[in-house]
Each structure stands twice: as C-alpha cells, then as structure tokens.
Amino acid sequence: ILNVEQSPQSLHVQEGDSTNFTCSFPSSNFYALHWYRWETAKSPEALFVMTLNGDEKKKGRISATLNTKEGYSYLYIKGSQPEDSATYLCASKGNKLVFGAGTILRVKS
Amino acid sequence: DGGITQSPKYLFRKEGQNVTLSCEQNLNHDAMYWYRQDPGQGLRLIYYSQIVNDFQKGDIAEGYSVSREKKESFPLTVTSAQKNPTAFYLCASSISSGGKETQYFGPGTRLLVL
Numbered sequence: 001i002l003n004v005e006q007s008p009q010s011l012h013v014q015e016g017d018s019t020n021f022t023c024s025f026p027s028s029n030f031y032a033l034h035w036y037r038w039e040t041a042k043s044p045e046a047l048f049v050m051t052l053n054g055d056e057k058k059k060g061r062i063s064a065t066l067n068t069k070e071g072y073s074y075l076y077i078k079g080s081q082p083e084d085s086a087t088y089l090c091a092s093k094g095n096k097l098v099f100g101a102g103t104i105l106r107v108k109s
Numbered sequence: 110d111g112g113i114t115q116s117p118k119y120l121f122r123k124e125g126q127n128v129t130l131s132c133e134q135n136l137n138h139d140a141m142y143w144y145r146q147d148p149g150q151g152l153r154l155i156y157y158s159q160i161v162n163d164f165q166k167g168d169i170a171e172g173y174s175v176s177r178e179k180k181e182s183f184p185l186t187v188t189s190a191q192k193n194p195t196a197f198y199l200c201a202s203s204i205s206s207g208g209k210e211t212q213y214f215g216p217g218t219r220l221l222v223l
Binding site for chain 2: 049100
C-alpha cells in the first residue's frame with residue numbers, strides 16, 4: 001500500500017447499531033496513526049494517536065485498534081447515536097503525514 | 110478560549126488575482142500547516158512551518174506562498190499561478206512537528222473562482 005486508504009467511503013446506520021471502518025496504511029517506516037472526527041461545519045477534532053503494534057484506545061463508545069505489521073487500523077463505534085454522524089479521517093505518519101479521504105458516517109434516528 | 114481561527118469563511122477569486130487566506134492561533138504552538146481538500150481526496154499538505162521565520166514546501170506547493178513572521182500567524186497566498194484554486198483550505202497547528210503530536214484545525218476557508 002502506497003497511500004492511506006479508508007473504507008468504506010460512506011456508511012449509513014440506524015441509531016443503536018454498532019459499526020466499524022478501516023484505515024490501511026504503508027507498514028514500512030511507520031511512526032504514528034491518527035484518527036480525527038470531522039463534523040459538518042466544524043473543525044476536525046483529534047480522537048486518537050497510536051504508535052505501537054497492538055495498541056488499543058478507547059473514548060466513550062469509540063475505540064480503535066492498530067496493526068502496524070499488516071498496516072491497518074480499525075475504528076469501532078458501539079451503539080451509534082445521531083451525534084456520531086461525521087467524517088472520520090485517519091492519517092499515517094511515516095516519512096511524512098498522509099491523510100486518507102475519510103469515511104462519512106450517517107446515523108439515522 | 111484557545112484555538113485556531115481562519116478567515117474569511119468564503120473567498121472569491123477572479124482570474125489572475127492573488128488572494129490571501131488568514132490563519133491565526135493562540136495555542137502557543139510552534140508548528141503550523143496548510144492543507145487543501147478536494148472532493149473524494151484526503152487532505153494534502155501545501156506548506157508547513159516548524160518555527161517562526163521558517164517554512165517548508167509540502168506535496169502541492171506550486172502556485173502558493175506563505176510567510177511566518179509571527180508565531181501566531183501563518184497566512185497563505187494563492188497566486189495567479191495556481192490554475193485550479195477552487196478547494197477547501199484548512200489550517201492546523203501542533204506543539205511540534207514530530208508526527209505523534211495532535212494537530213488542531215481551524216474551521217476552514219472555501220475558495221471559489223469567479
């Protein structure tokens with residue numbers, strides 16, 4: 001993988017559903033993986049920074065895992081709420097910081 | 110409240126015109142960044158500055174210029190040489206530029222060409 005890729009591009013779920021999405025990044029020269037949440041009409045806000053293989057981070061109903069050997073990170077949202085609707089960006093720091101295009105999450109009430 | 114401000118929210122550029130986007134931070138951060146977002150793409154780095162009076166080109170610097178005369182301010186000029194300037198521009202700052210540091214973003218400026 002040469003770029004940072006996020007999947008799916010967009011996701012629509014019902015309130016209460018749990019969901020997850022993926023960030024794939026180059027595993028060579030890896031230094032850090034960032035997750036940001038970007039709500040419409042607001043600034044992107046940091047969720048997590050992870051550096052070690054096997055890292056797991058949690059903030060409320062949102063958690064993330066990191067696999068640096070195979071070059072992926074998962075973001076999980078348990079019991080999605082309408083206020084979770086946002087674009088979720090990941091960025092990988094190797095030789096430089098590279099952002100993915102984001103996953104757009106829409107939670108319907 | 111500490112944070113990053115960008116102005117204006119919307120900016121219109123005529124053909125052949127240079128325009129300047131403002132970015133100010135009161136977080137006392139050394140590093141500042143300018144990104145461009147186009148539909149369906151990740152944020153792409155235009156320029157960054159690790160310290161006052163110093164800045165480096167990012168991945169897509171052609172047609173842009175910056176200055177960093179004060180720690181708090183990192184204005185971006187979109188010159189007439191930038192042939193496709195229509196995009197959403199985000200400014201960010203961080204304590205340093207090592208790579209683990211969280212970046213704090215402004216609300217963005219949308220640039221449109223008339």
